[in-house]
Amino acid sequence: MTSSVTQLPQVGPSALSGIRVVEFGPYVALPLTGRILGSLGAEVIKVETNKVLDEMSFIPAWSRGAGQPEYQRGKRRITLDVRTEAGRDLMLEMVRISDVIMTNFRRNVLDRWGIDFPEIRKQRPDAIIMWQTGLGGHGPYYTYKSFGILVQHLSGVSLMTGLPDEPPGVVNTSYSDYHTGVFQPAGIIAALMRRNLTGKTATLESSIFKSGVATGGPALLDYQVNGRGPQRRGNRDAWAVPHNVYACAGEDRYIAIAVSDDEQWVQLRKAMGDPEWAAAAEYETRLGRRRNEDTLDAGIADWTRQHESLDLMEKLQAAGVPAGMVSQGQDLNENAHLKSRQFYQDTQYWEAQRDVKATEWTEGESVSWSIPAKMSATPIPFGKYSNIGEDNAYVFGQLLGMPNSEIERLEAEGVIY
Amino acid sequence: MPRFDEYTGEHLIPPYRILDLTDRRAAFCGRLLADYGADVVKVEPPSGDPSRTLGPYPGDVSDGEQSLDFLFYNTNKRSITLDLETDAGRGVFRRLAADADVIIESYDRHYLTDRGIGYDDLRGDNPGLVMASVTPFGSTGEWADYAGDDLVVMAASGYMQITGEPDEPPVRQGNEHSHYPGAQYAAVGILAALYYRDFADGGVGQHIDVSSQEALITYYTDAHPALLWRKLGQNVTRVGTNSTLVIPLGAYPCQDGWIAAGVITPREWDALAEWIHEVTGNDEVLNEAYRGGNQDRAEHIDIITALFLEFAENFTVQELFHEGQRRNLVFLPVNEVADLLADPQLAESGFWYDIEHEDGSIGTIKYPLGIFHSEEVSARRRPAPALGADNVAVYQGELGMTAEDIAQLKADNVI
Numbered sequence: 014m015t016s017s018v019t020q021l022p023q024v025g026p027s028a029l030s031g032i033r034v035v036e037f038g039p040y041v042a043l044p045l046t047g048r049i050l051g052s053l054g055a056e057v058i059k060v061e062t063n064k065v066l067d068e069m070s071f072i073p074a075w076s077r078g079a080g081q082p083e084y085q086r087g088k089r090r091i092t093l094d095v096r097t098e099a100g101r102d103l104m105l106e107m108v109r110i111s112d113v114i115m116t117n118f119r120r121n122v123l124d125r126w127g128i129d130f131p132e133i134r135k136q137r138p139d140a141i142i143m144w145q146t147g148l149g150g151h152g153p154y155y156t157y158k159s160f161g162i163l164v165q166h167l168s169g170v171s172l173m174t175g176l177p178d179e180p181p182g183v184v185n186t187s188y189s190d191y192h193t194g195v196f197q198p199a200g201i202i203a204a205l206m207r208r209n210l211t212g213k214t215a216t217l218e219s220s221i222f223k224s225g226v227a228t229g230g231p232a233l234l235d236y237q238v239n240g241r242g243p244q245r246r247g248n249r250d251a252w253a254v255p256h257n258v259y260a261c262a263g264e265d266r267y268i269a270i271a272v273s274d275d276e277q278w279v280q281l282r283k284a285m286g287d288p289e290w291a292a293a294a295e296y297e298t299r300l301g302r303r304r305n306e307d308t309l310d311a312g313i314a315d316w317t318r319q320h321e322s323l324d325l326m327e328k329l330q331a332a333g334v335p336a337g338m339v340s341q342g343q344d345l346n347e348n349a350h351l352k353s354r355q356f357y358q359d360t361q362y363w364e365a366q367r368d369v370k371a372t373e374w375t376e377g378e379s380v381s382w383s384i385p386a387k388m389s390a391t392p393i394p395f396g397k398y399s400n401i402g403e404d405n406a407y408v409f410g411q412l413l414g415m416p417n418s419e420i421e422r423l424e425a426e427g428v429i430y
Numbered sequence: 431m432p433r434f435d436e437y438t439g440e441h442l443i444p445p446y447r448i449l450d451l452t453d454r455r456a457a458f459c460g461r462l463l464a465d466y467g468a469d470v471v472k473v474e475p476p477s478g479d480p481s482r483t484l485g486p487y488p489g490d491v492s493d494g495e496q497s498l499d500f501l502f503y504n505t506n507k508r509s510i511t512l513d514l515e516t517d518a519g520r521g522v523f524r525r526l527a528a529d530a531d532v533i534i535e536s537y538d539r540h541y542l543t544d545r546g547i548g549y550d551d552l553r554g555d556n557p558g559l560v561m562a563s564v565t566p567f568g569s570t571g572e573w574a575d576y577a578g579d580d581l582v583v584m585a586a587s588g589y590m591q592i593t594g595e596p597d598e599p600p601v602r603q604g605n606e607h608s609h610y611p612g613a614q615y616a617a618v619g620i621l622a623a624l625y626y627r628d629f630a631d632g633g634v635g636q637h638i639d640v641s642s643q644e645a646l647i648t649y650y651t652d653a654h655p656a657l658l659w660r661k662l663g664q665n666v667t668r669v670g671t672n673s674t675l676v677i678p679l680g681a682y683p684c685q686d687g688w689i690a691a692g693v694i695t696p697r698e699w700d701a702l703a704e705w706i707h708e709v710t711g712n713d714e715v716l717n718e719a720y721r722g723g724n725q726d727r728a729e730h731i732d733i734i735t736a737l738f739l740e741f742a743e744n745f746t747v748q749e750l751f752h753e754g755q756r757r758n759l760v761f762l763p764v765n766e767v768a769d770l771l772a773d774p775q776l777a778e779s780g781f782w783y784d785i786e787h788e789d790g791s792i793g794t795i796k797y798p799l800g801i802f803h804s805e806e807v808s809a810r811r812r813p814a815p816a817l818g819a820d821n822v823a824v825y826q827g828e829l830g831m832t833a834e835d836i837a838q839l840k841a842d843n844v845i
Contacts (some may be wrong), residue, residue: 028626041652053622073654074725076661080654095832139640150803152778157755159762162673166681166690166764171671173604175594180671181681181688181764182601183595186650195614196462200802202621207807209431209629211439213795217802223781226770227798228458230605231486231502237795238488238498238765243767248602252484256581258590258599265667267600269585271578326576326586335577335587339600341681342666344658345588345647350573356644357656380656385612385644386619387568390636391626 018407019399025313027054032205035060035107037128037390038117039067041161041187042221043145044084045194046115050201051087052384052393058107058408059090059302061401063370070365070401078365078374083381086360087396089404092371092430093125104128106413108136113201114144121152130216141204141380142216143197149220159221160189168225173232173243182245189225196224239315254302255281257310258339259317261325267339268322270313270329275299282331285316346380356383370430371401405429432628438656441467442807446531446624449473450507454481455579455642456536456564457503459613463620464506465799465809468532471824472507473523475514476843478817480502488791494817496790501814503609505785505797509815510824511845519844520547525829528555532620534562538577539569549637559635560623562616568641578642583608587646588655588666595670611645677727678734681764684742689750691738694724701757706741771796779803783811821845 028190032055036047044059044067051057061067069084071077094100105128109115114133116123122130133140148154148167165188166181167169174182197219204215226233232243250256253273261268272278275298282291291310295301302309322338329336338344351357360381363374383392409415409429423429434444443466450472464470472479481503482494512526513519524547527533533552535542549561554605563569566578567586581602584590589608594601603825619638626632647655672680679692693699699721706715720727727734744748748762754761763765763769769777780803782796799809825831825845836845839845 026626026632028622028630028632030630049618068553071651073657076600076657079657079661080652083651084819094548149775151777152775154775157726158758158760160692160760162679163690163692163760163762166688167762169765169767169770170517170603170605170607171681171764172766176603177432182604183669183671183673183681184589184603184650185666185669185673185675186653187594191649191651192610192614195611196801198618199462199614199621200442202618202625206444206621206625206629207439207442210434211443212436213439215804215806217804219802220779222775223779223801226776226781227801228607228610229767229798230604231772231797232605232767233497234498234502235486235534236771236791239486239490239745244603245604248599253579258581258585260599267585269581269590275581277677278759320845330573330576333577335579336580337578339583339590340588341591342588342655342664346656346659350571351644354568354641354644355572356647365693380642381649382651384615385641385648386615387639388619388623388636389638390632390634397575
């Protein structure tokens with residue numbers, strides 16, 4: 014069945030209008046790049062197939078697909094099996110009408126499908142190509158497998174986290190997938206400018222590995238200059254003191270407090286009600302606080318334990334002391350500040366089901382974040398969330414000019430599927 | 431379309447003039463743009479950017495020109511000094527802003543406007559000006575005036591809630607991770623705004639408001655904190671070095687360090703079990719009860735972890751890494767910085783850029799600038815600038831000041 018053409022909402026002028034992008038590949042980083050470019054006004058066409066669904070469609074396991082709007086908003090989603098001859102031909106037609114082609118498939122896979130980079134260049138000589146890889150597209154690890162959460166180990170970050178002699182410190186997320194996802198739109202927009210100014214095109218290869226290492230910080234230089242490995246300081250800081258997280262009232266509740274000068278320390282003392290212990294001379298200077306950091310932290314924790322983390326944060330910030338509650342999901346949902354910035358918004362989604370065409374999945378309610386950049390002249394819309402294949406009529410019919418009968422025939426043959 | 435007579439496309443970004451007023455919390459934005467070709471001029475107070483006095487230093491000897499913190503975040507930028515606390519300094523700044531394409535800043539939201547040099551003050555003389563503000567909590571909302579460093583942003587975003595061990599307090603990610611997401615989003619916003627102004631008939635500049643808290647929230651999207659609360663009334667938590675989300679998944683000690691491994695599919699488990707059996711001869715690993723997808727092993731996680739540790743202690747990190755990958759398993763080394771600098775993949779990926787420091791004791795060292803590998807473009811290779819290194823080029827060469835003008839501004843401590 015050919016669906017009708019869906020109109021995308023328009024909230025104002027958009028920065029990248031007139032740019033068309035083909036997004037070809039699953040997981041986190043590449044779809045995030047597509048969401049960002051689409052939100053900025055590029056027409057992003059995501060090519061996928063019901064036959065081999067992105068495993069991310071089934072994540073989180075407790076609400077399969079409810080997390081997908083965060084990656085897939087603001088793009089046109091079509092189904093196409095590029096492994097068929099007709100599918101490959103249509104893919105190349107899409108390449109011909111697009112400015113940017115981005116993919117995270119491996120070289121040998123693209124070769125097998127006949128959608129390799131030389132072929133893309135032949136079809137569209139001035140295309141900007143963004144090739145996202147895991148560990149690298151060339152070089153000794155190019156066949157190696159990885160996934161995001163483990164790249165924090167590979168890129169050196171886990172051994173910068175926590176304390177010396179502790180196991181590697183881990184964050185429970187697909188670490189540098191996000192860096193890659195946000196580096197890539199910068200590279201793509203710059204390459205489009207360069208193309209406009211010089212007529213030159215570019216193929217850019219990114220990797221999840223490199224993105225993680227690029228954000229390793231000054232420790233990368235310290236080793237080369239001083240032969241010293243990363244300083245694992247836990248929550249303490251090279252400069253500021255006190256600088257830690259402190260337990261608050263309730264279970265698993267904490268507040269971060271970061272005092273960078275003596276004035277902030279005076280304000281913290283006042284906020285604590287000027288307890289006798291804090292007036293001791295050894296805490297007056299930064300150096301003294303450093304020398305006595307253990308007793309200092311213990312004293313502060315005695316106070317924070319009696320209070321709610323949100324109350325403390327507001328009280329300390331009002332007094333000029335940098336402080337932040339360690340937010341949990343409920344806090345983020347209910348946070349007045351994020352609400353006034355309309356950061357989270359309600360969205361529909363479709364509950365993913367294996368062996369059922371996506372357009373037949375059940376609709377449900379979900380929530381997702383807005384792009385964290387508020388642009389005054391080209392406001393970024395929250396964007397529509399299309400289901401897989403929802404935009405077949407628009408792309409094949411309107412953009413490629415295929416008659417309905419032809420689209421229906423290819424649907425029946427499993428090409429547009 | 432703008433005219434860049436000298437620009438031939440050697441670098442990805444045309445040489446747009448960007449004034450960088452950020453501190454280290456957002457300095458990566460200007461660095462990213464400078465690495466790829468923008469002309470980023472760091473505007474420092476006459477006493478220098480505070481991170482010049484932060485260190486670490488070569489040999490731990492304090493030296494404002496060799497703070498490795500400053501060098502990391504300011505590669506490929508230029509430097510001028512200017513005191514925005516003085517009338518004269520603000521006057522000079524207005525002239526600079528009138529010809530700039532972009533200003534990036536990370537002051538609290540009242541700082542520039544109170545001094546008459548906020549976005550609305552400056553765009554009158556320069557309607558094409560793009561200005562990005564990167565602040566802990568953004569320029570609007572209840573918390574807009576709240577202060578924060580890396581720790582505070584990591585806490586308030588909830589990123590810390592899922593970092594560390596389950597029975598211990600949340601932990602700060604040690605690379606000061608909150609410095610990157612906001613800076614990266616600001617760089618994307620700036621490039622999009624320039625594209626709009628110059629190539630999409632927009633013609634005008636704009637202001638971009640980036641909250642580091644929000645940006646960092648998006649950097650752990652797959653933990654779904656808000657969604658988990660709405661759907662199940664639960665909060666995300668820390669899972670520690672060895673996660674129960676995928677079994678096994680985590681970092682495990684071996685002969686000379688730690689190996690990271692993750693086994694998801696039934697096929698991967700079978701390959702791992704066979705390998706463990708080959709090495710240890712322990713038949714327990716072939717137990718049918720452990721086969722299947724990753725959560726099928728959930729109730730056996732303790733014994734599986736024990737089996738894995740018994741196996742791993744027979745190997746070095748590199749042996750496990752390469753042999754694991756040969757067996758089509760996701761095995762990765764847990765790297766120290768030293769390992770990264772010696773890594774053959776990074777070496778062949780055009781990732782490290784050798785940069786020579788002509789002054790001081792550092793010499794030539796590697797910087798991680800090759801985020802994109804390309805035959806067509808390269809990153810710049812210029813070390814972070816000495817304080818005020820470009821005063822003459824900018825004030826005399828571009829603003830047309832005389833040597834006497836500059837001497838006077840110096841005498842008045844403006845530059």
